[in-house]
Amino acid sequence: MESTILNTKNDRIIKIDSPLLNIDQLSVSYGGDKYSIDKVSAGIQKNKITAIMGPSGCGKSTLLRAINRMHELYPDTHHKGSITLDGEDIYKINPIELRRKIGMVFQRPNPFPTMSIYDNVIAAYILNGIKLKRSEKDQIVEKSLREVGLWDETKDALHKRGTFLSGGQQQRLCIARALAYAPEVILLDEPTSALDPIATAKIEDLLVELKKKYTIVLVTHNMAQAARISDYSMFMYIGELVEYGKTKNMFTTPKDERTEAYLTGKFG
Amino acid sequence: MNSSNSISKQKLKWRIFNDKLFSIVMMTLAFVSALPLLSILFQLVKKGYKQIRLNFFIEVAPDTMQAMMAKANHEIIPGGIANGIVGTLIIVGLASLIAIPLGLICGIYLSETSKGKMANAVRLVVDMLQGIPSIVLGVIAYIWIVKPVTSGFSALAGSVALSIMMLPSIIRSTEETLKMIPSTLKEAALSLGVPYHRTIFKVLLPTGMSGISTGIILGISRIAGETAPLMLTALGSSAINLDITQPSSAIPLLVWEFYNDPNLIDLIWGASLILLLIIFLLNLGAKAIVKKWKVQY
Ligand SMILES: Nc1ncnc2c1ncn2[C@@H]1O[C@H](COP(=O)(O)OP(=O)(O)OP(=O)(O)O)[C@@H](O)[C@H]1O
Ligand SMILES: [Mg+2]
Numbered sequence: 063m064e065s066t067i068l069n070t071k072n073d074r075i076i077k078i079d080s081p082l083l084n085i086d087q088l089s090v091s092y093g094g095d096k097y098s099i100d101k102v103s104a105g106i107q108k109n110k111i112t113a114i115m116g117p118s119g120c121g122k123s124t125l126l127r128a129i130n131r132m133h134e135l136y137p138d139t140h141h142k143g144s145i146t147l148d149g150e151d152i153y154k155i156n157p158i159e160l161r162r163k164i165g166m167v168f169q170r171p172n173p174f175p176t177m178s179i180y181d182n183v184i185a186a187y188i189l190n191g192i193k194l195k196r197s198e199k200d201q202i203v204e205k206s207l208r209e210v211g212l213w214d215e216t217k218d219a220l221h222k223r224g225t226f227l228s229g230g231q232q233q234r235l236c237i238a239r240a241l242a243y244a245p246e247v248i249l250l251d252e253p254t255s256a257l258d259p260i261a262t263a264k265i266e267d268l269l270v271e272l273k274k275k276y277t278i279v280l281v282t283h284n285m286a287q288a289a290r291i292s293d294y295s296m297f298m299y300i301g302e303l304v305e306y307g308k309t310k311n312m313f314t315t316p317k318d319e320r321t322e323a324y325l326t327g328k329f330g
Numbered sequence: 331m332n333s334s335n336s337i338s339k340q341k342l343k344w345r346i347f348n349d350k351l352f353s354i355v356m357m358t359l360a361f362v363s364a365l366p367l368l369s370i371l372f373q374l375v376k377k378g379y380k381q382i383r384l385n386f387f388i389e390v391a392p393d394t395m396q397a398m399m400a401k402a403n404h405e406i407i408p409g410g411i412a413n414g415i416v417g418t419l420i421i422v423g424l425a426s427l428i429a430i431p432l433g434l435i436c437g438i439y440l441s442e443t444s445k446g447k448m449a450n451a452v453r454l455v456v457d458m459l460q461g462i463p464s465i466v467l468g469v470i471a472y473i474w475i476v477k478p479v480t481s482g483f484s485a486l487a488g489s490v491a492l493s494i495m496m497l498p499s500i501i502r503s504t505e506e507t508l509k510m511i512p513s514t515l516k517e518a519a520l521s522l523g524v525p526y527h528r529t530i531f532k533v534l535l536p537t538g539m540s541g542i543s544t545g546i547i548l549g550i551s552r553i554a555g556e557t558a559p560l561m562l563t564a565l566g567s568s569a570i571n572l573d574i575t576q577p578s579s580a581i582p583l584l585v586w587e588f589y590n591d592p593n594l595i596d597l598i599w600g601a602s603l604i605l606l607l608i609i610f611l612l613n614l615g616a617k618a619i620v621k622k623w624k625v626q627y
Contacts, residue, residue: 132521162523172514175625176536186522189532225626236518243522 074317076294076307081105082277083129083247084146090121090128093138098124101143102303104296106247111269111278113292113309115285117324120298122281126249129279130164131157147246162186164247165240170256171232173224173239180220182235183207186243206238210268230261234268247277255283266291285325289313297321374606378599386410386600390569391584397593407594411601413570414584417485418608420572421564421580422554424489429496430546436497437504437542438530444509460498467491468559476563485571485578488564492556496549503545507538512627540623544616551612555605557582581605 083106089097099121106112114122127133129145134157145152152160173182183203187194194202203220207213212234216227224235233253240248250269254262269278270291282288288295288309295309297320305312305321316322385408392400392409400407436452443449471491480486511534519529535542560566565577566587585601588594 130521132517135517135520158523158525160523161521166517166521168514168517168521170514172512172518172627174515174518174533174537175627176533176539185519186524189519189522189524189528191528223625239518239522 074305074307075104075303078105078107078294082108082148083279084149085125085129085143086145087143088125088128088145089142090124090133091140092124092133092136097142098301099128099298099303100301102298103143104303104306106277106279107294108277109273109275110293111273111280111291112294112296113288114279114281114296114298115283115288115324116296116298116304118283119300121301122298123251125298125303126251126279126281127166129247129249130161130166132161132166162243163245164249165243165245167233167236167240167248167250167253169252171229171236173227173232173235175223175225177224178221179207179216179224179227179235182224183238183242185239202242206242207235209241209272210234210238211264212238228261230257230264233257233261233265237265237268237272241272241276245276247279248272249279251281252283253280254287262287297324299324371606374599374603377596378601378603380406381597381600382603386604387415388412391579391587391597392594393568394591394593397591397597401593407597411581411584411597411604413567413579414581414601415604416570416572417564417567417579417583418554418581418605420574421485421488421492421560421578422550424486424574425492425496425553426546426550428489428493429500429549432493433497433500433546433549434504434535434542437501438508438535440501440505441508442530456498456501459494462494464491464495464556465558465562467494468562470494471559472562480575482575483563483565483577485564485574485576488560488578488580489574491559491563492553495553495556495559499549499552500542500546503548504538504542507541507545508534510541511537515627537625540620540625543619543623547612547616547619551609551616554609554612555582557586561586581608 085102085104085106088099088102090099091097102125114125116122124133128141129152131152133139133141141153147155147160147163173179174185177185177188180199180203181188183206184194184199186192187199187202204213204217207216212231215231216235219226224232227235233256237248237250237253254265257265266287269280272278273293280288280292292309295307295312296303297305297312297316297318299320305316305318307317312321313325316325387410389408389410390413391411392407396409397407436456440449440452468491471487471494475487475490476483515533515537516529519533520526524532560580560583564580564583566583567577567579571578581601581604585598585605588597588601
């Protein structure tokens with residue numbers, strides 16, 4: 063009995079060979095012995111887009127934030143299990159160092175309101191007190207804004223405040239800000255849920271473009287979005303990683319009935 | 331159909347009339363409540379404008395003999411309030427130097443620690459501090475500074491009393507302003523690998539600059555006119571005094587001194603007018619800062 067359950071579980075969770083990120087038996091609690099995610103194990107493939115799906119409250123954000131230790135902002139959190147980046151235990155890396163390797167983009171665009179577009183892009187350098195030459199700054203700003211397709215729209219207004227941009231432009235600015243430090247991984251938590259369809263399409267195209275250079279983990283409520291742009295998909299349900307596989311396979315032949323119910327819109 | 335239309339038109343007219351009536355009533359009430367302020371200003375200008383010439387700003391207060399002579403000759407009383415202006419600048423400046431860093435740190439602490447016994451205790455103390463009568467703060471500064479530190483009345487003692495008075499408004503405005511800043515901004519900075527203390531000083535404080543500096547300026551304007559605590563601390567001085575360990579004058583102290591001297595009493599109008607103008611300017615400055623530094627998230 064025990065072994066068949068294990069077998070089916072292995073069946074539902076794809077094994078990634080030599081993953082960039084390896085999540086092993088990870089449980090995260092916001093306090094007490096209630097775990098918001100429970101024994102999640104998954105490898106994340108380099109230079110791919112991995113989508114995390116699931117109904118509200120299932121622990122998507124918790125899992126994502128555990129990857130760059132942002133969940134530690136809440137005072138009573140604790141975790142079991144481990145995550146490695148390039149084989150190195152992230153809980154042994156200084157969180158500040160770690161976050162420079164693993165960037166994050168949030169649900170609502172959050173450019174720094176006191177800073178210009180230009181300064182927002184190089185905010186990581188400014189705020190960390192890293193002095194750059196003018197020419198280096200110009201170069202990083204142009205490169206990052208080009209990467210997110212914002213250069214042509216903003217090159218004549220670089221010294222205006224970032225908050226003057228439209229929502230979609232602000233979100234691309236935030237992605238540029240996360241890219242400026244040249245991280246290995248970019249985590250995005252429902253980055254398009256506050257945007258209109260056109261702005262959403264632009265961000266999706268952008269992410270597909272960016273995966274050539276970066277490894278992307280994307281939380282989304284939008285199944286169509288996951289189907290369109292992700293290579294791998296996770297389905298979570300009440301803190302459990304129910305199913306993880308190639309997106310194509312998961313959308314055509316889900317292995318777990320809960321995944322199937324979710325994908326066919328029966329709940330969530 | 332038609333009749334219901336005409337009824338709604340009538341209703342509309344009634345509503346528009348109501349709106350107009352309402353705004354007229356509001357304007358009248360606003361004017362009535364501004365009346366005391368306007369009449370105070372009118373009174374001060376009417377009685378004080380003759381005194382206010384250049385030497386009112388650069389000469390020290392006259393003594394009672396000089397004033398008596400001038401009066402006898404039907405001349406304008408000589409001298410000015412330079413010792414008070416300099417004293418007020420020094421005492422208030424020093425009080426700000428003491429209170430601003432302390433208040434900022436305390437406000438940041440409270441905004442970052444919403445729960446906890448310690449934070450609640452600090453909040454309680456701040457609230458109680460706000461309620462302490464200013465004369466009592468003067469007594470405290472007298473005990474803390476005048477006797478043991480400067481062994482005599484001093485500008486420093488006055489500054490300490492006033493800085494305690496300023497603290498609650500700085501702490502509260504800092505706490506409230508920082509709490510209003512969306513947490514996503516803090517997360518954005520931390521997710522860029524920015525250490526916590528830098529996040530506070532380089533992201534949260536600049537973002538809240540408008541609200542925080544408004545609180546500071548209003549705090550300053552609140553203490554600039556304080557008289558009672560200065561009587562027990564700075565005492566007053568007939569000369570301009572730059573040494574903070576020595577007694578010092580201040581504009582409100584001068585108003586009080588003039589009031590008590592029948593020969594000098596005519597000077598209270600000019601001195602009060604200057605004090606009021608300083609406080610007005612501070613308030614206008616606060617408004618300008620809110621407008622200029624306001625950030626949208
Ligand atoms: N700061 C917190 N303190 C305590 N519990 C929390 C906290 N944040 C999340 N939780 C709990 O952890 C569980 C997972 O939350 P999480 O935010 O990860 O869900 P989610 O899948 O991202 O949901 P959504 O789709 O609504 O964003 C939920 O039950 C939630 O109540
Ligand atoms: Mg979430």
